[in-house]
Every structure is written in structure tokens, then in C-alpha cells.
Amino acid sequence: MSKSKKMWMMAAILFCGLGFVGCGNNDTKQQPKEENKQVVDNKVDAAACDAAVADYLVNVIGKNYVEGELCIPSPFVISADYGNPEDVKVWGDFWVFNYNQSGDTLKTVSGGSHPGLMHLKKTDKGMEVTSFEVVEDGAGNLESAKRIFGDQYEAFHEVNSNQEKRESIRLQFIADYVKKNNLPAKMVQDYGWPAVALPE
Numbered sequence: 001m002s003k004s005k006k007m008w009m010m011a012a013i014l015f016c017g018l019g020f021v022g023c024g025n026n027d028t029k030q031q032p033k034e035e036n037k038q039v040v041d042n043k044v045d046a047a048a049c050d051a052a053v054a055d056y057l058v059n060v061i062g063k064n065y066v067e068g069e070l071c072i073p074s075p076f077v078i079s080a081d082y083g084n085p086e087d088v089k090v091w092g093d094f095w096v097f098n099y100n101q102s103g104d105t106l107k108t109v110s111g112g113s114h115p116g117l118m119h120l121k122k123t124d125k126g127m128e129v130t131s132f133e134v135v136e137d138g139a140g141n142l143e144s145a146k147r148i149f150g151d152q153y154e155a156f157h158e159v160n161s162n163q164e165k166r167e168s169i170r171l172q173f174i175a176d177y178v179k180k181n182n183l184p185a186k187m188v189q190d191y192g193w194p195a196v197a198l199p200e
Helices: 003-041 046-064 138-160 163-180
Strands: 070-081 088-102 105-123 126-134 187-189
Touching (some): 088 163, 138 163
């Protein structure tokens, strides 16, 4: 093989090698974009968390009560931490009630309050509740509430101990549910109490 042919082949190999290195560099430049996309995808949607909490109240907690035609959650959120998609924390005074509809009135069948801390996780199907730390009843109530709510305890206590505020919140959740589902209900009535008009 002549010297000129050898030089030509060396040049061709060098050129091809540079071409491969160039492609590798392009892949490296694209990598951060893919990582950035993953970071965006891991952001937690607060509305999706609210929906997961409501679903848990209806399909897990609400099932433990005497069944009604409708199950309406009233999840009053005190605070939330969306920083970790693997463990989103939602503190709240969570209420759920079952109702039967009679004319334009929703009659309360059963339900109650479940204050505490819900842990949620982002999955392929969206957000879901993975565990629920519930404030204890009876003697352990105050201690467990302070442990679970921490520096949010006063905000929780303000809502939990104020019956008028709790009822106002519950009525608004019922009214929102009625509007969303196009129900012909205008009143709600707890057992042994007169019917109360839902807010407009």
C-alpha cells in the first residue's frame, strides 16, 4: 500500500472517530433536558391531593358508617406539605357524612369527624392515600392531637372546637357537592334537628 493511500485511510478513520465523538456529545447535551422533564413530572398537584383525600374519606372511612344514598366528604385542610411526592402530608379536620335525599332535603344518616394527618404518594394513577394518622379519642386525644399537628395544633383546635365554624364549612361542602352533581337539594337535616338551608 502506497504512503498516500495510508495517509488517506488514517485521515478517514480520524474523521469517522470525530463523528462518533460528536454524536456522543450531542447525547450528553440532551440528557439534562430529560432530567428536567422528570423534575417537572414529579411536581405534586394540590387539587389531585384534595381529590385523593376526598376519595379516601368516601371509599375507606365512609364505608364504616351506616350507608346512605350519598356520601359527602368535608375535608377541612389545616396545612399541607407537597415537598416530597413519595410522602405528601396533609393535616386536617376530616369529616364525612352519609345522606338520604327526601324531596329537596338531604337527611343525615351517619358520619363523623376524623382529624389527623394523611400521607399521600404519587403513583401512575395519580395521588393516593397510603396511611392515616388519626387523633385518638378519649384520654389520649389532646396528647395525640398535639403530636400529630405540632406547630399547627392551635389552627386545628380553632376549627375543631368551634361548632359554628365546623357547621359552616360542612354546609359549604354539601352545597358545592349538590351544585357539582346537579342535585335538586336545597336543605340538609340532621336527625332530631330542623332542616337548614344550604348556602347559595
